[in-house]
Amino acid sequence: AQSVTQLDSHVSVSEGTPVLLRCNYSSSYSPSLFWYVQHPNKGLQLLLKYTSAATLVKGINGFEAEFKKSETSFHLTKPSAHMSDAAEYFCVVSDRGYGGSQGNLIFGKGTKLSVKP
């Protein structure tokens, strides 16, 4: 069964410092992995996705993530945090289409990122 674990429920950084949001996954197949961002009372916006091409994936707003199969990780990073990055971030694995499944996206519980001035 697929699962996603976001290792930190809350991360706080200062503006201009690096951001690291950690995600580990469990999958029986070669997974598709995504990071989404959610601002308060809003929908989710896709930051980036991994679909078995390059293991280092670049996304919007300067974010990137590296797929590490040996560590079953897909951590999200950004070199320099901006105040507008304060939001909740979700790591997601897709089981869609494998083994006849017509299933869905499996979400981590989210990491809330705070950015201090």
Place this chain on the structure above:
Amino acid sequence: DGGITQSPKYLFRKEGQNVTLSCEQNLNHDAMYWYRQDPGQGLRLIYYSQIVNDFQKGDIAEGYSVSREKKESFPLTVTSAQKNPTAFYLCASSNRQLNTEAFFGQGTRLTVV
């Protein structure tokens, strides 16, 4: 502009009432989904539909119902059988191909009064 529209943004329900949340997409996506979001819980799947006139229960379908009469529309009814309906509800859609992401609406916040 293409996208997903959820309405209303805020909804108040009296105990014992059924309410229906609207979700419309013009992305020509086959698949549509309803998720419930509670603080610290992530998103949990209520129902999903891969094609018109067909839908499947997700992890927390009890107390909810859906229909998929048109490709563009996937309304969710929160029935009186749902004992704790206060939550943020998100609708999403996607293509059915592998490795494609889902696109989300802006959500409906439902409160029981």
